[in-house]
Amino acid sequence: MKWLWSALALLLGRGRRPAAPAAVERPRIVPRQPPSPRGENWVLLLLVLATVAAGAFIAVYAIDRLPAQTQLLGLALGLAFAFLAAAAAVASRFVVPVEEVSEPYPEPEHPAERDEVLQIVEESGERMTRRRLLKVAAGGAGMTLGTALVAPVASLGPALHPDALRRTPWRRGVRLMNSSGRPLRLQDIEEKAFYTAFPEHASHDELGAPLVVVRVDASRLDLPDGRDPERWAPDGVVAYSKICTHAGCAVALYRAPLFEPTSASPALVCPCHYSTFDPATGGGVLFGPAGRPLPQLPLEVDGGDLRAGGGFSGPIGPSWWGVRRR
Amino acid sequence: MIRGAVRYLDRRAGAAPLLRKALRYVFPDHWSFLLGEIALYSFLVLVATGIFLTMFFEPDLSKTVYHGEYAPLDGVHVSKAYRSVVDLSFRVKAGLLMRQTHHWAADVFIVAIVLHVARVFFTGAFRKPRELVYYIGVVMLMLALLEGYLGYSLVDDLLSGMGLAIGYSVAMSIPFVGANLALLLWGGPFPGPPSFEPRMYVAHVLLLPIAIGTLLALHIALIVARHHTQFAGRTRNERRVSGLPMFPGYAPRSIALAFAVAAVLVLLGGLVQINPIWLWGPYEVAQGTNGAQPDWYLGWLIGGLRLMPGVDVTVGGYTLVPNPFWGGALFPLLVFGFLFAWPTVERRITGDDRHHNLLDRPRDNPWRTAVGCAFATWVAAVFFAGSADRVYASFGIPYAPQIWFWRAVALVGPVAVFFLVRRFLGEVKRDEAAASVSPGPASQL
Numbered sequence: 207m208k209w210l211w212s213a214l215a216l217l218l219g220r221g222r223r224p225a226a227p228a229a230v231e232r233p234r235i236v237p238r239q240p241p242s243p244r245g246e247n248w249v250l251l252l253l254v255l256a257t258v259a260a261g262a263f264i265a266v267y268a269i270d271r272l273p274a275q276t277q278l279l280g281l282a283l284g285l286a287f288a289f290l291a292a293a294a295a296v297a298s299r300f301v302v303p304v305e306e307v308s309e310p311y312p313e314p315e316h317p318a319e320r321d322e323v324l325q326i327v328e329e330s331g332e333r334m335t336r337r338r339l340l341k342v343a344a345g346g347a348g349m350t351l352g353t354a355l356v357a358p359v360a361s362l363g364p365a366l367h368p369d370a371l372r373r374t375p376w377r378r379g380v381r382l383m384n385s386s387g388r389p390l391r392l393q394d395i396e397e398k399a400f401y402t403a404f405p406e407h408a409s410h411d412e413l414g415a416p417l418v419v420v421r422v423d424a425s426r427l428d429l430p431d432g433r434d435p436e437r438w439a440p441d442g443v444v445a446y447s448k449i450c451t452h453a454g455c456a457v458a459l460y461r462a463p464l465f466e467p468t469s470a471s472p473a474l475v476c477p478c479h480y481s482t483f484d485p486a487t488g489g490g491v492l493f494g495p496a497g498r499p500l501p502q503l504p505l506e507v508d509g510g511d512l513r514a515g516g517g518f519s520g521p522i523g524p525s526w527w528g529v530r531r532r
Numbered sequence: 533m534i535r536g537a538v539r540y541l542d543r544r545a546g547a548a549p550l551l552r553k554a555l556r557y558v559f560p561d562h563w564s565f566l567l568g569e570i571a572l573y574s575f576l577v578l579v580a581t582g583i584f585l586t587m588f589f590e591p592d593l594s595k596t597v598y599h600g601e602y603a604p605l606d607g608v609h610v611s612k613a614y615r616s617v618v619d620l621s622f623r624v625k626a627g628l629l630m631r632q633t634h635h636w637a638a639d640v641f642i643v644a645i646v647l648h649v650a651r652v653f654f655t656g657a658f659r660k661p662r663e664l665v666y667y668i669g670v671v672m673l674m675l676a677l678l679e680g681y682l683g684y685s686l687v688d689d690l691l692s693g694m695g696l697a698i699g700y701s702v703a704m705s706i707p708f709v710g711a712n713l714a715l716l717l718w719g720g721p722f723p724g725p726p727s728f729e730p731r732m733y734v735a736h737v738l739l740l741p742i743a744i745g746t747l748l749a750l751h752i753a754l755i756v757a758r759h760h761t762q763f764a765g766r767t768r769n770e771r772r773v774s775g776l777p778m779f780p781g782y783a784p785r786s787i788a789l790a791f792a793v794a795a796v797l798v799l800l801g802g803l804v805q806i807n808p809i810w811l812w813g814p815y816e817v818a819q820g821t822n823g824a825q826p827d828w829y830l831g832w833l834i835g836g837l838r839l840m841p842g843v844d845v846t847v848g849g850y851t852l853v854p855n856p857f858w859g860g861a862l863f864p865l866l867v868f869g870f871l872f873a874w875p876t877v878e879r880r881i882t883g884d885d886r887h888h889n890l891l892d893r894p895r896d897n898p899w900r901t902a903v904g905c906a907f908a909t910w911v912a913a914v915f916f917a918g919s920a921d922r923v924y925a926s927f928g929i930p931y932a933p934q935i936w937f938w939r940a941v942a943l944v945g946p947v948a949v950f951f952l953v954r955r956f957l958g959e960v961k962r963d964e965a966a967a968s969v970s971p972g973p974a975s976q977l
Contacts, residue, residue, distance in 0.1 A: 479837045
């Protein structure tokens with residue numbers, strides 16, 4: 207026990223040995239400032255607290271199935287950092303010398319070296335006789351090689367085949383299914399409700415797949431020219447691509463009138479940027495940033511089940527240059 | 533021991549002269565100079581927590597059925613990416629702490645950068661000879677925004693999928709090349725083949741962090757080469773810089789700040805929930821959440837997309853410029869175009885080609901301050917328009933009138949703010965001049 211104490215005393219006392227007097231007294235660089243025992247005490251205390259908090263983090267981490275473990279871990283680690291921050295802040299004010307030093311800013315420019323750089327470049331080029339020709343040749347080689355190195359980027363995707371954007375799984379006869387895989391039936395479609403449908407036997411995970419299906423009051427139905435209500439809205443049931451023509455989000459909101467005399471007309475609304483489409487007029491834009499209507503899908507009724515009567519009235523999903531507007 | 537280490541380094545690397553200089557590098561003092569450091573330390577926290585997260589995250593969009601700690605999702609078809617994030621939140625010890633700290637750090641990182649850019653702008657710190665430092669900083673802001681966007685897009689929850697759909701639409705909307713570019717980036721029509729996820733992943737965990745780290749090093753090296761700017765003072769002028777030396781004065785302060793940043797981020801990560809993806813659910817193209825809000829730093833972009841009236845440029849019934857281009861591409865282009873162009877614009881207009889080491893106080897240059905405030909008003913109006921749906925949900929103020937209001941503010945606000953600020957600062961300057969017969973410290977030079 208005794209030797210342990212003396213070892214500890216030796217270890218702790220190591221730093222307190224007076225520095226050996228320098229052979230020649232050199233001018234100081236860092237000014238001498240009086241010690242601040244109180245400041246040091248605070249730093250010590252804060253360091254001890256940081257140690258305790260960090261230890262608590264290890265303990266909390268080690269104990270399994272602790273309720274609110276995340277909160278306790280955050281609290282312990284956060285406090286450890288906070289105590290360390292406080293210790294360093296107190297040290298910066300009271301424990302280390304605080305001084306103001308001043309020095310000149312670096313030279314704004316170096317004309318002599320600059321001229322030498324130019325001189326080196328010029329003198330190095332003097333050996334060339336057909337400088338322009340060499341420049342053109344080097345430039346040509348460099349640019350061609352650069353293009354060659356960039357060309358494989360085309361492997362990343364079908365960049366030259368934007369027709370892929372027009373493909374959808376919907377064609378004549380494809381049955382409309384709900385998300386749990388049951389056929390959508392005409393008689394089940396109620397007014398003021400909103401149905402999502404998917405093509406039978408096809409992936410749900412492409413922009414062309416999902417539809418919104420709603421029933422519109424026959425008196426309000428006013429489809430664009432050329433869309434025969436028999437074919438596009440049997441019994442007032444209309445189907446549109448569920449993907450907003452503005453920015454590709456799902457048109458996931460339906461504004462159904464709660465009180466007919468005062469409510470706004472029924473509308474399909476996208477929650478991303480609030481493009482609002484009118485289901486009664488072929489998906490025309492009522493409000494918001496969308497630039498073209500929702501593409502409509504013609505419908506057929508087959509023994510009560512809804513089937514696609516053909517492809518969409520326009521390209522689905524977000525617009526790109528060259529897409530048809532209507 | 534220190535003597536030995538210094539001797540070793542000096543003999544092997546000739547490091548003593550460099551060390552001698554570095555220890556006494558002068559840091560002029562002002563609280564606003566700490567903003568850049570906060571960004572730096574947030575970046576370190578991001579790297580540290582990010583490394584932990586990569587050990588558990590699976591960048592894989594193939595589908596699986598979730599069976600795990602979070603009962604409400606039991607049996608739901610999710611991607612492996614999404615499942616791995618839910619699992620690292622609930623199954624991995626300290627995983628949720630790391631994830632939430634990472635997310636908070638990203639938000640704080642970008643707050644700090646934006647405020648730092650504002651400080652540099654309003655004090656004229658971007659002027660010669662520090663234009664390069666400024667340009668690099670603005671590039672880092674752009675990369676940080678992209679990095680944050682990719683980070684939350686990787687998770688494949690409903691919110692991130694909607695964000696990606698919007699990003700895809702913005703890419704598609706670029707005239708003449710948009711569709712091709714989007715197909716190239718995504719590898720096919722949205723949501724793209726499963727190979728799209730590793731593309732985002734390698735960008736998020738490797739390419740962008742390396743780019744940001746490299747630019748950060750360059751940014752700091754260029755600052756050191758020209759030394760810090762300073763506000764004018766008794767011992768501070770265009771020729772001499774004064775302040776605390778790096779060692780021993782400044783180092784403990786900066787260390788304190790680093791630990792304080794870490795403390796705040798870890799406390800937030802442990803105590804304040806952020807992005808609870810198990811509530812959003814996995815992404816499916818047919819799903820959407822109402823009141824979808826991205827992280828704050830994308831608010832200006834969603835605001836731009838929401839604010840813009842439904843205008844497409846069409847030629848003969850064919851779209852040339854689809855709508856998302858205005859808010860999603862042109863608007864950020866203008867914002868960053870302004871930031872990049874400003875040093876040149878100011879130099880051209882004022883004809884001031886001098887070397888500047890002293891900072892302006894914002895009032896010293898009312899014209900620049902007014903332009904900056906007008907610009908900030910414009911961006912802020914668009915930013916707030918992005919939260920109109922939350923205001924509708926919380927306070928019942930109808931959505932459409934709010935949008936019209938912010939459209940008006942975005943048009944009229946900047947002009948009004950420009951004249952108000954210029955006038956106000958002109959008066960402040962006059963009062964100052966009247967109050968002190970002897971010239972103030974700023975004009976002593």
